[in-house]
Amino acid sequence: MITGKAIPSKVLLIAVIGGAQCSVEEAALAETVGRELAKRGAVVICGGLGGVMEAVCRGAVIESGLTVGVVPGDDPRMANSYVKVPIASGVGYARNIAVVKSAQAVIAIDGDYGTLSEIAYALKGNIPVIGLNTWVLSRNGQQNSSIIIAEDAVDAVEKAISLAKGLKVG
Amino acid sequence: MITGKAIPSKVLLIAVIGGAQCSVEEAALAETVGRELAKRGAVVICGGLGGVMEAVCRGAVIESGLTVGVVPGDDPRMANSYVKVPIASGVGYARNIAVVKSAQAVIAIDGDYGTLSEIAYALKGNIPVIGLNTWVLSRNGQQNSSIIIAEDAVDAVEKAISLAKGLKVG
Amino acid sequence: MITGKAIPSKVLLIAVIGGAQCSVEEAALAETVGRELAKRGAVVICGGLGGVMEAVCRGAVIESGLTVGVVPGDDPRMANSYVKVPIASGVGYARNIAVVKSAQAVIAIDGDYGTLSEIAYALKGNIPVIGLNTWVLSRNGQQNSSIIIAEDAVDAVEKAISLAKGLKVG
Amino acid sequence: MITGKAIPSKVLLIAVIGGAQCSVEEAALAETVGRELAKRGAVVICGGLGGVMEAVCRGAVIESGLTVGVVPGDDPRMANSYVKVPIASGVGYARNIAVVKSAQAVIAIDGDYGTLSEIAYALKGNIPVIGLNTWVLSRNGQQNSSIIIAEDAVDAVEKAISLAKGLKVG
Numbered sequence: 001m002i003t004g005k006a007i008p009s010k011v012l013l014i015a016v017i018g019g020a021q022c023s024v025e026e027a028a029l030a031e032t033v034g035r036e037l038a039k040r041g042a043v044v045i046c047g048g049l050g051g052v053m054e055a056v057c058r059g060a061v062i063e064s065g066l067t068v069g070v071v072p073g074d075d076p077r078m079a080n081s082y083v084k085v086p087i088a089s090g091v092g093y094a095r096n097i098a099v100v101k102s103a104q105a106v107i108a109i110d111g112d113y114g115t116l117s118e119i120a121y122a123l124k125g126n127i128p129v130i131g132l133n134t135w136v137l138s139r140n141g142q143q144n145s146s147i148i149i150a151e152d153a154v155d156a157v158e159k160a161i162s163l164a165k166g167l168k169v170g
Numbered sequence: 171m172i173t174g175k176a177i178p179s180k181v182l183l184i185a186v187i188g189g190a191q192c193s194v195e196e197a198a199l200a201e202t203v204g205r206e207l208a209k210r211g212a213v214v215i216c217g218g219l220g221g222v223m224e225a226v227c228r229g230a231v232i233e234s235g236l237t238v239g240v241v242p243g244d245d246p247r248m249a250n251s252y253v254k255v256p257i258a259s260g261v262g263y264a265r266n267i268a269v270v271k272s273a274q275a276v277i278a279i280d281g282d283y284g285t286l287s288e289i290a291y292a293l294k295g296n297i298p299v300i301g302l303n304t305w306v307l308s309r310n311g312q313q314n315s316s317i318i319i320a321e322d323a324v325d326a327v328e329k330a331i332s333l334a335k336g337l338k339v340g
Numbered sequence: 341m342i343t344g345k346a347i348p349s350k351v352l353l354i355a356v357i358g359g360a361q362c363s364v365e366e367a368a369l370a371e372t373v374g375r376e377l378a379k380r381g382a383v384v385i386c387g388g389l390g391g392v393m394e395a396v397c398r399g400a401v402i403e404s405g406l407t408v409g410v411v412p413g414d415d416p417r418m419a420n421s422y423v424k425v426p427i428a429s430g431v432g433y434a435r436n437i438a439v440v441k442s443a444q445a446v447i448a449i450d451g452d453y454g455t456l457s458e459i460a461y462a463l464k465g466n467i468p469v470i471g472l473n474t475w476v477l478s479r480n481g482q483q484n485s486s487i488i489i490a491e492d493a494v495d496a497v498e499k500a501i502s503l504a505k506g507l508k509v510g
Numbered sequence: 511m512i513t514g515k516a517i518p519s520k521v522l523l524i525a526v527i528g529g530a531q532c533s534v535e536e537a538a539l540a541e542t543v544g545r546e547l548a549k550r551g552a553v554v555i556c557g558g559l560g561g562v563m564e565a566v567c568r569g570a571v572i573e574s575g576l577t578v579g580v581v582p583g584d585d586p587r588m589a590n591s592y593v594k595v596p597i598a599s600g601v602g603y604a605r606n607i608a609v610v611k612s613a614q615a616v617i618a619i620d621g622d623y624g625t626l627s628e629i630a631y632a633l634k635g636n637i638p639v640i641g642l643n644t645w646v647l648s649r650n651g652q653q654n655s656s657i658i659i660a661e662d663a664v665d666a667v668e669k670a671i672s673l674a675k676g677l678k679v680g
Binding site: 013045086125 | 520521523553555576578580584585586589593594595596597598599600601604607608611612631635
């Protein structure tokens with residue numbers, strides 16, 4: 001038993017999702033997102049591979065943040081160099097579910113169909129999704145406004161952390 | 171060994187995806203899709219639950235078609251009454267991946283975020299997706315035209331079967 | 341709606357598990373299991389690959405039985421030639437869960453650690469497991485007698501079908 | 511880019527597996543295992559629920575260790591109070607695979623069929639398994655000696671860390 005000592009609180013996990021390949025501009029954006037998350041004490045969770053996933057981890061690590069990468073395969077060594085805690089899901093791209101469901105909010109940076117699947121799972125689970133140049137959804141002629149648009153990296157991080165804590169975002 | 175007897179060819183599997191709850195009109199549409207698929211010898215694969223999934227299986231069964239339902243949980247008895255071969259995936263909504271990846275083409279009827287995740291996984295895997303009143307995607311201000319729009323149930327089925335066989339659809 | 345026509349009952353699914361590589365004797369045993377299952381109207385479900393999985397499907401197909409193969413990857417074409425309904429799980433070896441959870445009983449033929457994981461999941465879910473030259477389990481010095489030992493292929497099939505139907509096996 | 515600063519090395523992850531319900535003695539054993547792992551700088555990964563999983567996390571937290579819990583469902587709040595980094599796998603008991611595949615070595619404490627499935631997946635992946643009063647396996651009349659027997663908690667931890675680092679254990 002732990003006596004005379006508070007049980008440590010769980011960390012605040014923010015997922016950052018986006019392509020395994022990305023442009024220089026997207027990588028810079030992701031790196032800034034990672035830095036700003038780490039500065040605010042949030043832990044980055046991502047899919048653990050390259051592109052946006054690597055850049056966001058690099059940013060977080062520069063600011064001494066903790067990074068979790070959930071890779072598709074059986075081998076944690078597939079995680080990029082900036083992942084401190086690699087999780088080998090063993091379930092292929094079903095790991096996309098773990099990436100978003102473990103988080104209190106999700107920041108989507110551009111991204112392809114894999115990112116779209118993650119956005120879908122997050123929204124299905126009522127986990128807030130903040131978008132930076134990412135997918136726009138509509139159905140039956142009506143635009144879906146569930147993805148909250150951010151103006152830049154700092155705005156995305158501030159919105160994500162506020163929403164993760166259950167605060168309203170204006 | 172099988173001698174003097176050809177190895178039987180694998181069946182043609184077409185996935186039909188859509189909401190676990192749906193309107194009367196959508197159910198009628200799904201039932202027609204199921205009938206038309208079965209008439210052409212295709213096997214229906216779906217998520218095995220209610221709504222669009224149940225209606226499409228009912229349609230297929232009316233025409234004596236085979237129906238496969240991949241349910242999220244551990245118990246095949248969760249499948250609707252019109253599923254002849256229930257698969258209990260045991261992996262929750264990661265079963266969405268199995269539904270589309272097992273198919274040679276996918277027909278999406280309306281649907282919510284679960285359906286969106288299935289569309290995303292299908293497109294990521296280059297499996298043709300035919301849409302009936304379903305999601306419309308755009309990214310970076312450009313509409314994504316990967317979902318092939320069908321006019322009605324018969325059109326959707328004909329497009330799905332042509333694309334499943336590797337034929338071009340005009 | 342289906343009028344004047346009974347809803348078709350679901351099929352009886354029996355899982356057959358074992359190594360992707362196997363000896364000639366094991367393949368012959370698996371083929372006989374497949375034949376005997378098909379003769380009794382049961383549908384074979386397996387992991388869809390080679391070895392025991394291929395042999396049991398071949399046996400079932402010889403007797404015009406239906407065979408379902410749940411493969412680990414994203415591509416249903418990975419299934420062996422005797423699988424009529426290939427399911428691409430997309431979740432790697434988590435597909436072992438689907439193989440056993442979809443079945444009303446499981447027959448284990450020899451097998452390695454993959455087979456052991458399937459036995460474990462089946463027993464956890466109270467699905468009867470019948471063993472032919474397979475794993476023997478004990479814990480804390482006590483032998484675990486959950487795996488029902490069969491004497492030969494016919495005995496295994498008869499026990500599996502009886503147990504699948506909820507009958508006691510003496 | 512990170513300049514003038516070494517990329518941080520990945521953490522050493524040791525999985526501890528065992529029942530969600532356990533005796534007082536097993537809980538004490540698991541707690542000691544957690545303490546000894548944390549003292550040596552290893553990060554504990556487990557299935558995140560109660561019993562052995564909770565006790566090992568409690569032990570690690572007492573020594574200020576990091577704990578990762580991969581829960582079966584969609585909600586990270588299902589993790590026990592001593593999990594600092596909860597991962598919501600969303601894939602049910604397929605999360606057993608992630609628990610062991612993410613680790614460099616596995617310590618099994620007693621446990622039921624779920625634990626057996628984890629042992630099977632670990633051995634299939636050539637990840638060392640150290641056993642404390644856990645399953646004993648045999649096949650075709652021959653005992654399988656893949657599970658390395660430990661005498662007590664400290665012995666288990668020392669063996670796990672040595673094997674995780676690729677050292678031989680006498």
